[in-house]
């Protein structure tokens with residue numbers, strides 16, 4: 001282990017104030033800004049890329065020296081990360097784009113990218129001596145936090161918007177033993193409430209306000225770099241909800257650059273659902289600030305957020321990499337979900353399919369070059385939200401248990417398909 005790399009601290013993203021990395025804080029005490037984790041600069045940081053990293057399996061903890069954890073014995077892990085980067089040749093053909101890959105984050109232990117953040121975040125909860133973890137969630141954060149808290153022996157409290165959370169996600173949070181409260185309001189109300197609760201020292205807040213989570217999530221950028229043979233894609237298509245994940249990828253790629261491993265970052269192509277798109281609106285208006293949206297609505301419940309906490313750095317990530325923010329309709333999301341499943345065999349939940357929807361749109365509108373190398377981040381597994389699919393098909397065809405009935409029904413089905 002390389003001791004020097006473990007030195008880290010918090011830096012306010014607004015006023016630059018610096019705080020000890022062991023302090024239990026989420027915001028700057030001077031100006032209320034969000035905090036970034038910064039590490040001591042050291043040429044030692046380069047050593048693990050050629051040595052230790054290669055000896056460990058692909059995954060979050062392969063990059064242990066680049067993560068802000070003090071005590072290896074406390075690490076709470078289910079071998080998260082190491083997800084597949086899948087070449088999508090059928091999509092390439094259909095869209096006429098040279099290289100398209102899906103980074104399938106649905107392959108994580110609880111079925112979404114959140115596990116990358118929670119393995120670090122819940123480990124930090126143990127390090128600071130917390131008893132209870134809390135979060136507001138559109139679903140996946142609660143599934144993941146509940147599972148990791150269970151493994152760590154911590155109590156877990158989650159607040160979700162009543163009636164607006166996918167069944168799979170809710171059942172995960174419940175079976176892992178979290179106290180789940182359904183709040184009569186949206187995600188933004190839930191977040192306001194857990195922020196208030198987190199002033200109580202017993203609670204440890206694990207929304208993406210917590211910068212340790214983003215440290216775990218940044219490892220997906222390292223993996224993509226390695227999976228592409230130590231290169232970066234031209235374009236990275238990624239959904240934006242609370243905007244933590246896009247910021248985490250941006251940090252990951254910037255760290256690769258500051259280590260001298262790459263010389264340019266991919267262009268960040270962030271996507272929101274049109275019914276919950278404050279960052280998209282700010283982007284197209286060329287504005288430096290967002291106007292929060294009330295009464296947001298989209299079938300992609302995971303990104304049904306009107307006041308994204310990490311909007312400032314998300315806009316920066318897109319602008320500084322010459323990227324774009326797009327917005328897609330529910331119909332475009334469902335269409336992309338179907339295409340990805342039927343052409344590539346990958347089942348994404350609606351939010352996870354939104355990057356494909358934006359890619360299809362970007363190709364149609366000539367927003368990307370056809371010889372691009374594209375990576376789409378599929379953030380969550382389709383089994384999280386099976387209702388979305390079943391609602392579209394109506395009643396299944398029932399047949400008698402004899403071969404003639406089966407053949408007759410198949411003939412009718414193929415005639416219908418034609």
Ligand SMILES: Cc1ncc(COP(=O)(O)O)c(C=O)c1O
Nearest residue numbers: 140241242243244245302379380
């Ligand atoms: C499947 C899925 N995709 C995308 C997002 C958005 O991530 P972020 O809130 O970090 O922007 C979420 C967040 O809950 C999610 O669950």
Ligand SMILES: [Zn+2]
Nearest residue numbers: 012015028031
């Ligand atoms: Zn500050």
